[in-house]
Amino acid sequence: MKSSINFHELSKLSADQRQALLTRVEGDLSAFEEKVKPILAAVRDEGDMALARFAMQFDKASVQADALAATEADFAQAEKTLDPQVKAAMEFAAANIRSFHQHQKPEESWMKEILPGSFGGERWSAIPSVACYVPRGKGAFPSVALMTSIPAKVAGVEKVIIVTPPGPDGKIDDATLVAARMAGVDAVYKAGGAQAIAAVAYGTASIPKVSKVVGPGSPWVAAAKRLVSHLLDVGSPAGPSEVIVLADDSVSGELAALDLLVESEHGPDSSGYLVTWSKRVADEAMAALPKYLALMSEQRAGFARAVLSGPIGGIVLARDEAEAIAFCNDYAPEHLEVLAEEPDQYLPKLKHAGEILLGKYTPTTLGNYVIGPDHVLPTSGWAKTASALSVFDFMKRTSIAHVKQHGYPALAKHAHALAKYEGFDAHANAVSDLREKLLKS
Structure with missing residues (x-):
């Protein structure tokens, strides 16, 4: 069967061809930085007026400069209109996210005697304020609101706000408002893109300047974060979605194909690979992908096709397990799903990933929404040195010594x-x- 899905045999690739598979679209942000600079300057100089203007220009939303904050009426309306089933799912997810991060939270302080009469230790305390960026470009993402703001509240951050783009109706997504209430967020503002990053970096009449901003976003958001990084902590890079599904010969290629599409549907700038050393798994996956694509909406299927037929997507057939593992470690993916009857055997060999999801019953979907560990993860290879968002991102350590x-x-x-x-x-x-x-x- 002919297919536009890429099929790469690692053993037949040159060093340059292999390196091309590891290259992310967000590697060079210089072009975006030039476009973002005037946006940052406008928000710095004009404040809320610039935010209202950019909402119309970029989001096609009519927003008043003096009405950027969500009101009590907005929250009440959101609670009233949100689908009860969606709300119940969010409550379920919120409870798991809160529980996980409460377990993760370190003890407040410790002190040990290093030498007789010499004591050293640390004290953990929360940062003073944070803005959680919740994107909306290709949909609404209340899960991001939960995953960013709940750890901040568990950590004890005094002021937690959300900035998110308004919809065409000039309103904030209902589920995002409900998620903010579940998490205990202090305020939600209608501001997206580079202009939102500028607002929390400089501060405006409506939106406070904060100590840190977290959350995923477009290359525009990533470029803005880079340019204001001298003004506030911009956290770990969180760019376009990426996944590697690592499958051995013990699983179905159809299952691997099903899971490969999960992150691939985020957008055409995402990346997704099925990596296997089983020709059977590779062939079964290739044959199954058209069937699963047909079950998706035209938009999401289009995104997935663009990824899997583009420069950083498709099926990667390795010569053996060692070659497959080496590719995964070099790629350092945001999400790494291990499909195998005995997935634990591979865990010690997998060195770099934002998260590792083990086994046939742990698809990326569960990690993205309801298991509890955070889904805001390092992308673009930063998993080699950076970690998943956690309570530690909202806390700081103070060294203490007493002689x-x-x-x-x-x-x-x-x-x-x-x-x-x-x-x-x-x-x-x-x-x-x-x-x-x-x-x-």
Whole structure:
């Protein structure tokens, strides 16, 4: 059967061809940065007026500059009109997300005796404020509202706000408003794209300047975050969705095809690979994909086809397990789903991924919505050094030390030697006999 879906045999690729499969669309944001700069400047200089203007320009939404914040009436209407089944699903997800992050939260402080009379430790405390960016370009995403704001509240952040694009009707998505209430968010604002990032970086009459912004977004949002990173913490990169489905010979290729489409339907800038060393699995998946694509809406099927027939998508057939694992580790995907009867055997070998979902009963869908671990994950290969969003992103560690009298002499001797070697006179004097005399007086 002919198919437009890419089929790559790793053993037949050159080094450059293999590297091309690892390259993300968001690698170079320079073109977006140039387009974003005037948007940032306008919000910095004009505040809410610029936000209202950009809402009309980019979101085709009529928004008043003095009515950017969701009102009590907006929240009440959202509660009234939201489908009860959707609300119940959100409550289920919220409970699991809250439980997971409560387990994840570290003890408030610890102190250990490093040497006799010398104590060192840490204290964890929440950051003062955060903005959670909830995108809306290709749909509405209340799950993002839950996944970003609940960990912030569990961490103890005093001020948590949501910024999200208004719809064509000038309103905020109902489910996002309900999610905000479930999470205990302090305020929700009608602002999206680069202009929303500018608003929380500079502050406007309506939207407060915050200490940090989290959440996924378009390349415009990613570029804006990069340009304001000197003003606030912009967190780990969270760009277009990406997945690797790693399958061995113990599973059905049809199952692998079903799961490959999950992240591929996000948008044409996403990436998705089925990686296997089983020719049978690869062939079954290739044959099944048209059937599953036919069950999707025209828009979502179009996105998935664009991904799987594009430069960073399709089926990747490895020579053996080692070659498949090496490709996964080099790619460092946002989502890594392991389809196997015994998936645990591969876990020690998989070094880099935003999340690893093990087994036939753990599709990415469950991870995205209801299991509990966060679905805001590092993309573009950043999983090699960055982690999933967590309570730790909303907390900071303060080092604490306390040296008692009997522990001081041994420490002072060695500190004095190092300070003298590095040429810091005051450092050395502070642990010299000058201090001994003062302490005895």
